[in-house]
Amino acid sequence: MVNVDLSGRTRLDACPGALQVHAAADGGLARVRVPGGRLTAAQLRELARAAAGHGTGVIELTSRANVQVRGLRTGTGTGGVPEDGERLPEPDARIPSGFAARMARAGLLPSPTHERVRNILASPLTGCDGAGTVDVGPLVSELDRLLCARPALAALSGRFLFALDDGRGDVAGLGADAGILPVGADGTGLVVAGADSGLRVPLDAAVPALLAVAEAFLAELAELADSADREVTAWRIKELPDGPARVTARVRAALSARVREPVRLRPAVAGPLGVLPGRDGRVALGVGAPLGRLTSAQAELLADLAGSASPDGARSGGEVRLTPWRGVVLPGLAGHEAGAAITRLADAGLVTGPGSPWAGVSACTGRPGCAKSLADVQADAALAVAATAGSGSGHGGGTLPVHWAGCERRCGRPRGRVVEAVATGDGYRVELGGQSLACADIEQTAAAVAAARGEK
Ligand code: SF4
Incomplete structure (x- = not known):
């Protein structure tokens, strides 16, 4: 075939x-x-x-x-x-x-x-503060359990993505294949292929609706293969011809969902950082990992701090929440513990506030992990961060995110407006909004990145 x-x-x-x-x-x-x-x-x-x-x-x-x-x-x-x-x-x-x-x-x-199909994003601060309208934590567990209980859904690709937004709008716009966003009196909006489908379901029908989107995608794939008498490969809904519309129509028919004017989704470009107000006198800490990498020692420190935040203080208790911005949230700390915890995290080399020169800096794998890479982009990004921090320019020379890539594929590039430093084999090309500058060495590249991040 x-x-x-x-x-x-x-x-x-x-x-x-x-x-x-x-x-x-x-x-x-x-x-x-x-x-x-x-x-x-x-x-x-x-x-x-x-x-x-x-x-x-x-x-x-x-x-x-x-x-x-x-x-x-x-x-x-x-x-x-x-x-x-x-x-x-x-x-x-x-x-x-x-x-x-x-x-x-x-x-x-x-x-x-x-x-490989358990790709489920959720608002990292859900249930910790008053910003969301729903605590989606229990829905994550329910979705994971029901997803794993349906043998047919093992056929989803390892890229198919679910997102459960608690109403604050932080993860609904991150391009999920199937997502939810509470929208007040209208109930829960159903996200299909990264956009609001306009379909509305009650909150208690949100998880079945997410599973219905996944099943509709597989059904569309099978129908296409039948009609073409060929095997068809697509990993995500948007890869199918008219995929979002076809899947939405199939889900609407299956669920008898209401339809409303779609709302525009905006991706959050940065994760929570620093001490964040919570409930009942407790706080959460937002922590960034330089280039999204945690050393074992840093991870053990986070685990120790999370353990100390558990109600009984047990070392095995407590929770850590990873964020899609390659950071971590520690929920439920007592307010008086926050200062000491922040100091320990910063001393361990983690990012604890937007003033860190590492804030907003990301990089692909680069050399030596990726054979396609033209440079050791993580080492070069670290050199550029050190150069910018040494210049005394405060927050790394600007507030726009910067992404370092070892080749034109630009793996891991964050969504939205981003400065890009792309390895060329002869240095880097620094790009922003259609403009680019070729840089021969890391000093030049660091200066160009800092200028672009500050949009000077
Ligand atoms: S952007 Fe290129 S070099 Fe970097 S991880 Fe992707 S394929 Fe490899």
């Missing part, structure tokens, strides 16, 4: 998981899905130790609030294999079995068949 590939990428979905490890230039790359970005302190601590024991020791935060670990030695590592006979996924020759086993044991791999 002929395959029609609408994804524009390779035919097979090679998106990595904890079990399907990608062979990167610097070793095995495993991605662990974290629905809603929610980890217990104990899970984050185990991730830190597994990353150090089996990989490079760095936990990379992704734009879907998932985590990935690089440099995994493939084969039959045994570290962390359960000793109590607990049943784990079947081993695979490519799998760093010790790492996958530890993730399973930590409760981070509840469904081997669905592990």
Whole structure:
């Protein structure tokens, strides 16, 4: 049978998981899905130790609030294999079995068949403050449970994305295939392929509606394949011809949903940073990870602080929430603990306020992890940050985000207005809004980036 590939990428979905490890230039790359970005302190601590024991020791935060670990030695590592006979996924020759086993044991791999489709964003501060109209935390758990319980939905690609916005509008505009946004008296708006579909459902029907969008996408794919008598590959709704309209029509018919004028969604371009007011005298801390990378020591510190925030102060309690802006939220700290916690986090090299020279700086993998890269963009970004911080220009020379990329693919570029430093092989090209400047060395590049971020 002929395959029609609408994804524009390779035919097979090679998106990595904890079990399907990608062979990167610097070793095995495993991605662990974290629905809603929610980890217990104990899970984050185990991730830190597994990353150090089996990989490079760095936990990379992704734009879907998932985590990935690089440099995994493939084969039959045994570290962390359960000793109590607990049943784990079947081993695979490519799998760093010790790492996958530890993730399973930590409760981070509840469904081997669905592990790569559990891409669920949620408003990171939901339930912590008064800004949202709904606490979507319980809906994340319900969606994850029902998603994993439907065998057919294991056919979704590892890129299909759900988003549950609590009404503050922070994640609804991040391009999810299926999302919700509470819209007041009209109920809950249904996002399809990154835009408000106009469909409205009651809040208690929100999770079934999200699943209906996913099922409608698979049904459209199957119908297209039948009509063309060909296998059809598409990873996301927008890759299908008229995908958003077709899926919306199918969902509307299935749910008898009401229809209203769609609202315009705007992506939030930066995550929460610093001390954030919460409920009942408690606060949340918004923390950034330089270039979205947490060292094991930084992750253990976050786990310790989250543990101290649990109601009983137990080391295994507490919660950490990863954000789609490659940061972390620590909810539920006592107000009087915030100052000391911020000091410890800043001393550990984490970003605790918008004045940090690292705020708004992102980079793709670059060398040595990506064979396509023309430069070690993370090292170069760090040099540019150091140069800008040393110049005394305060917040890194401007407030616009900057993204460093090792080639024209620009992986990981944030949405919205962004300064881009793209490696050319002879230096970098700094771009903003259709204008560009070729820079031969890192000093020139750093100066051009700082100027563009300040829009001078
Ligand atoms: S932008 Fe290019 S160099 Fe960077 S990770 Fe993507 S493919 Fe690799």
